[in-house]
Amino acid sequence: MITRRRMFAIPAAVAAAGSLAACGGGSGGSGGGGGGDNSVEVFTWWAQGSEKAGLDALVEVFDEQHPDVEFVNGAVAGGAGSAAKDMLQSRLQAGDPPDTFQAHAGAELTDYIDAAQIQDVSDLFDEFGLRDVFPETLVEQLTADGAIYSIPSNIHRSNVVWGNSKVLSDAGIDTASAPGSLDDFLAQLEELKSAGVTPLSVATTWTQVNLLEAILMAELGADSYNGLFDGSFGWDSSEVTTVLEKFSTMMEMTNTDRDGLDWPDATQQVIDGNAAYNVMGDWAVAAFEQAEKKLGDDYVAFELPGKEKIFGFLADSFTLPEGAPHPEGAKAWLETIASPEGQLAFNLAKGSIPARTDVDTAEFGEYAQTAITSFAEDAICSSIAHGAATSVSWLNGISDATSQFTTGATDLAGYQQALTDLAEQNQA
The missing domain is CATH 3.40.190.10 (Periplasmic binding protein-like II)
Incomplete structure (x- = not known):
């Protein structure tokens, strides 16, 4: 559970899959805002290199699953999201949130929760059947005061x-x-x-x-x-x-x-x-x-x-901001990043392990298999950076x-x- 102690650790049972590394791009433009009524602005720091490749792979799945929703790329360059987080905070404080934004699962979310800037997505967990494919202990770690505020796309x-x-x-x-x-x-x-x-x-x-x-x-x-x-x-x-x-x-x-x-x-x-x-x-x-x-x-x-x-341990996850201009588009994005197809494509490109336990790991490479084993067997420590x-x-x-x-x-x-x-x- 996310608490004031700001701890986040997940058990070995979540081991599912992993491989390569990736980021921003795909259909839609770059930068913040934009898009028609049936669109979704996705705010990330996946703007270059292997991180961009991962986002591109995810967008391909999104376009297949939701062809009627325009993807608007809100990626901001800067490793580990330092520049993106600064810009995001400015937008949230100005009442100009993106439709969904990337955040690290765990204690990082406490700031957004305390500021009432993100919504409870527990109903989406139920709608997407995630309680059956994310281990109960992982769901507990994502929970704060009985609510769940993000959907993880991977484990790194x-x-x-x-x-x-x-x-x-x-x-x-x-x-x-x-x-x-x-x-x-x-x-x-x-x-x-x-x-x-x-x-x-x-x-x-x-x-x-x-x-x-x-x-x-x-x-x-x-x-x-x-x-x-x-x-x-x-x-x-x-x-x-x-x-x-x-x-x-x-x-x-x-x-x-x-x-x-x-x-x-x-x-x-x-x-x-x-x-x-x-x-x-x-x-x-x-x-x-x-x-x-x-x-x-x-x-x-x-x-x-x-x-x-x-x-x-760290995990990228996505939120549903308060006041998101296109909440239905955001829900469509959350559905894709939580889907087996989305997690497979994304993690094959990004070097991470899917959070779902039902993703077939056969396609993942030699390094990814070592990560799967490590996550299953080794002690878990949450990342500071x-x-x-x-x-x-x-x-x-x-x-x-x-x-x-x-x-x-x-x-x-x-x-x-x-x-x-x-x-x-x-x-x-």
Whole structure:
């Protein structure tokens, strides 16, 4: 259940399918608003690269299922939705909502719920028969005060390490097996640095927060990591200090142009052999596959190693805003993203796992099968960078503190204090 603790974790039973990565496009124009009386403006941040391919695949299914409804593409570019969320909030506050908008399932929704900006879609869950195909525990996690406010289209894993096999091998690193611990991974980064290779690619602030959360998961383990968000484990602990020290060490071994890049650029550095590793969600797999790279032969992929095997969880979902100008069009879109056909097409293109348990996974690739297994067997930790663990305002605070730290505007102690203060403010 979505609560003031802002926790979101779903059990292994939801494992269903997964693969590639994708985003915005399809029929209709770009930008906000527009469309006739029988239309739907779909607001997302799937505006480039593999994310656009996923949205395009979903729109094809939508056009087949609802040929009488015009799709209007409201995609706004910007990794993890940072730019899109700012624009969305401006529109919601101005009383100009899109017909439906993408949001990360989990604690991110609390801001919209508290502001009465999205509607209860429990009736649509019943109308579409979703209680029978989404595990009961997932439905419970989507519920706040007896209501359900979004319909998930997928499940992603955030804490994946992507590596260039040739770069690693040339540096003397055995790619036959993943490093056994976070310290082993750090030792590999040092080896790569000594070999004159950029050890780790990263991009703008949200990708740095994604790296931070992966280190937190690996170093703390699931119970302590999850405790950071319900107040049962302290951001001011010595264990978090160790995490921040390791985060700082990793950031020192990243590309110098990082702040001017977004995630596709950082991933491309690994694909091109200009960096050895990148820590990114599994939407990145599409970039490797589009470049005709083969898992094992050309690249490696494994969760950032730590105390236990962890699946860093996030899910994209769609809402029905209050005052949506075309509510029937929005309902048609929600029906498509919840359908077996929509979830199959979308997730095959985007690198994620369908939320439905009745989607045939036979078409999904080798990496996707590892994600399915991980989600079924490993501990679940909700993503910070992708709105599953924190509200939008809390994430914004973490992002600001992280940016100040990685640009040298604050020291490690000040960074940890800022994170501690944010937790206290948001857990009150």
